Amino acid sequence: MSGxxxxxxxxxxxxxxHLTMTLVxxxxxxxxxxxxxxxxxxxxxxxxxxxxxxxxxxxxxAYEDYFEGAQFVHFLLGPATxxxxxxxxxxxxxxxxxxxxxxxxxxxGSLTAILTALAIGSLLGASTDTLLSLAPKxxxxxVAMGISEQLGGLPSLTAVLVILTGITGAVLGPVVLNIIxxxxxxxxxxxxxxxxxxxxxxxxxQVNEVAGAFAGLAMGLNALATAILLPLIWNxxx
Amino acid sequence: MLNALTLILVxxxxxxxxxxxxxxxxxxxxxxxxxLFIYLMxxxxxSQNMSKTADGLLGxxxxxxxPAGVGVMLHFGLLEDNxxxxxVALLASTVLTIIVTALMMQWLSRKQAS
Numbered sequence: 001m002s003g004x005x006x007x008x009x010x011x012x013x014x015x016x017x018h019l020t021m022t023l024v025x026x027x028x029x030x031x032x033x034x035x036x037x038x039x040x041x042x043x044x045x046x047x048x049x050x051x052x053x054x055x056x057x058x059x060x061x062a063y064e065d066y067f068e069g070a071q072f073v074h075f076l077l078g079p080a081t082x083x084x085x086x087x088x089x090x091x092x093x094x095x096x097x098x099x100x101x102x103x104x105x106x107x108x109g110s111l112t113a114i115l116t117a118l119a120i121g122s123l124l125g126a127s128t129d130t131l132l133s134l135a136p137k138x139x140x141x142x143v144a145m146g147i148s149e150q151l152g153g154l155p156s157l158t159a160v161l162v163i164l165t166g167i168t169g170a171v172l173g174p175v176v177l178n179i180i181x182x183x184x185x186x187x188x189x190x191x192x193x194x195x196x197x198x199x200x201x202x203x204x205x206q207v208n209e210v211a212g213a214f215a216g217l218a219m220g221l222n223a224l225a226t227a228i229l230l231p232l233i234w235n236x237x238x
Numbered sequence: 239m240l241n242a243l244t245l246i247l248v249x250x251x252x253x254x255x256x257x258x259x260x261x262x263x264x265x266x267x268x269x270x271x272x273x274l275f276i277y278l279m280x281x282x283x284x285s286q287n288m289s290k291t292a293d294g295l296l297g298x299x300x301x302x303x304x305p306a307g308v309g310v311m312l313h314f315g316l317l318e319d320n321x322x323x324x325x326v327a328l329l330a331s332t333v334l335t336i337i338v339t340a341l342m343m344q345w346l347s348r349k350q351a352s
Contacts, residue, residue: 022301022304022305023301025304026300026301026304044300044301045300045303045304045307048301048304048307049304049307049308049310052304052308053308053310053311056308056311057311063308063309063311063312066305066308067305067309070304070305070308071305073301073302073304073305074302074305074306076295076302077267077302077303077306078250078266078267078270079243079246079247079250079267079295080295080296080299080302081250081267081268081270081271082246082249082250082253082267082270082271082273082274083246083271083274083291083292083295083296084271084296085249085271085272085274085275085278085292086274086278086284086288086289086292086293086296087292087296088271088275089275089278089279089284090284098343098346098347098350100346100350101342101343101346101347101350102343104342104346105339105340105342105343105346106339108338108339108342109335109336109338109339109342112331112334112335112338112339113331113332113335116327116330116331116334116335117327117328117331120323120326120327120330120331121323121324121327124322124323124326124327125320125323126320126323126324126327127319127320130319130320130323130324134324134327134328137328137331137332138331138332138335140265140268141306142265142266143263143264143265143268146263147263154316156312156313156316157313157316157317159306159309160309160310160312160313160316160317161324161328163303163306163307163309163310164310164328165328165332166303167307168328168329168332168333169332169336170300172329172332172333172336173336176333176336176337177336177340180337180340180341182340182341182344184343184344184347186343186347187339187340187343187344187347188340190339190340190343191335191336191337191339191340191343192336194335194336194339195332195335195336195339196332196336198299198303199300199303201299202296202299202300202302202303203300205296205299206299206300212296216271218339219268220264220268220271220272223263223264223265223268224263224264227263227264228263
């Protein structure tokens with residue numbers, strides 16, 4: 001029995017255990033998602049996050065210890081974001097042909113994301129620091145955290161809300177787009193990337209490369225738009 | 239494969255330096271994406287190596303969000319305080335943003351086409 005405990009102590013101190021846990025959880029989640037005919041409600045990110053959180057809570061593992069192993073996966077987010085230049089380049093003729101429509105739509109989406117979050121949040125009585133953490137939720141995490149900190153929000157709460165917005169968009173986006181009857185891949189990708197940054201871009205890219213290219217572009221431009229617009233809107237209204 | 243990965247990391251590093259050094263409101267990797275895009279425009283095409291490497295990285299993009307997503311467990315307490323306002327605002331705002339952006343894009347591209 002003590003031998004088993006030694007192995008456990010060794011494993012939980014090395015990155016191997018939590019790195020493997022992350023990959024196995026994601027593989028299992030992807031398998032379930034495929035088996036369920038890619039039902040968007042069974043989004044692999046959502047399922048694997050839930051599974052890993054349950055395992056960590058049950059085993060009494062701190063997030064910091066988990067991240068020791070998972071950071072190797074997390075690190076690749078940066079290079080993967082840079083690599084979004086490739087689908088964008090491949091689809092650039094399509095993007096250029098509709099440049100004005102793309103910019104106007106992202107701007108409209110950016111304003112909608114900021115204003116509806118602030119309006120609904122304040123109507124329902126959210127505190128000021130919560131509102132400020134909620135307002136940049138549609139933007140990729142590092143930018144959202146910077147904006148919220150600058151205005152007096154809570155960067156750590158912002159990071160959580162950004163992730164939850166990403167998962168919400170990846171899960172509900174395709175359902176909503178089907179309901180309103182938007183079939184054009186460019187419009188679908190643009191909407192996913194504007195509302196729900198990288199997590200929805202990943203989802204869009206899995207389905208269609210045109211959608212993925214427009215989503216990646218929307219993610220980048222909405223980060224820029226929100227960083228400029230949100231401080232202006234906040235100082236104007238509050 | 240290695241040269242493509244090196245180029246990607248160089249673009250990211252240059253992006254991080256530009257973002258931090260000039261205090262730009264855009265994160266390093268997004269600037270890195272723009273730099274790599276400019277490189278591809280100048281080069282006039284994508285090498286086979288770059289294609290393979292990028293597709294490899296992007297093929298499992300969803301997986302890369304799992305470690306950050308698990309970080310939600312650190313903030314159950316923060317979410318508890320305002321959870322009704324936060325969850326309704328987050329859900330409604332995300333859905334409305336998707337609807338407005340998609341319909342606007344569809345309307346403008348149809349107008350352009352006609």
